Amino acid sequence: MENIKQEIQTDLTKAVKENDETTRSTLRMLSAAILNKEKEKRYKISKEEPDLAEKELVEKSNLEDEEIIEVISSEIKKRKEAILEFEKGEREDLVKKEKAEIKVLEKYLPEQLSEEEIKKIAKEAIDKVGATDMKDMGRVMGQVMPKVKGKADGSLVGKVVKELITRARGTKQGL
Numbered sequence: 001m002e003n004i005k006q007e008i009q010t011d012l013t014k015a016v017k018e019n020d021e022t023t024r025s026t027l028r029m030l031s032a033a034i035l036n037k038e039k040e041k042r043y044k045i046s047k048e049e050p051d052l053a054e055k056e057l058v059e060k061s062n063l064e065d066e067e068i069i070e071v072i073s074s075e076i077k078k079r080k081e082a083i084l085e086f087e088k089g090e091r092e093d094l095v096k097k098e099k100a101e102i103k104v105l106e107k108y109l110p111e112q113l114s115e116e117e118i119k120k121i122a123k124e125a126i127d128k129v130g131a132t133d134m135k136d137m138g139r140v141m142g143q144v145m146p147k148v149k150g151k152a153d154g155s156l157v158g159k160v161v162k163e164l165i166t167r168a169r170g171t172k173q174g175l
Contacts, residue, residue, distance in 0.1 A: 004068045004108050005034065011107075022097075026104040033071050038063055069109060069150040077106050112150075113152045115160060121147050122161045131165050140165065 008027055015023035042061035046052065052060070063071070078100045086094040106112075125143035128134055130144075140161050148157055 004065045022100045022106050026101045072108050122126045
């Protein structure tokens with residue numbers, strides 16, 4: 001089975017051959033982001049294990065699919081933030097470009113959870129932690145995020161958890 005990194009390289013080659021500018025530039029930026037993350041990891045490993053041979057160091061610093069998904073999620077988040085700024089500046093051309101890049105990147109993420117699925121996971125975490133108000137939100141998020149990592153946008157998860165805790169507090173107070 002092909003891993004995500006190989007899939008990205010295959011698709012990049014295809015985009016170059018087909019002269020698909022959006023896909024090509026997006027995947028090149030993604031490849032650079034992955035490479036930078038691998039270099040960071042390699043540096044960290046070289047400090048922890050200074051006796052490693054170069055070949056072993058390179059092998060150990062290759063990103064796993066889960067780590068690549070984190071990089072992709074980060075790249076999508078950057079683009080979503082850029083869209084907000086471009087909308088403020090009424091730059092519809094740039095908003096369109098960023099949205100097209102997000103579409104390219106989303107292809108490499110696992111299937112995203114629906115809001116209902118996130119609510120179910122969040123309710124279980126709230127019950128487990130015994131959350132009663134917003135000061136428990138961090139503990140709830142600590143339970144939820146590992147279960148939804150790469151499969152849901154963190155801001156959506158936060159919004160859902162906040163709503164559920166607020167609703168739970170309202171019913172406990174008899175509102």
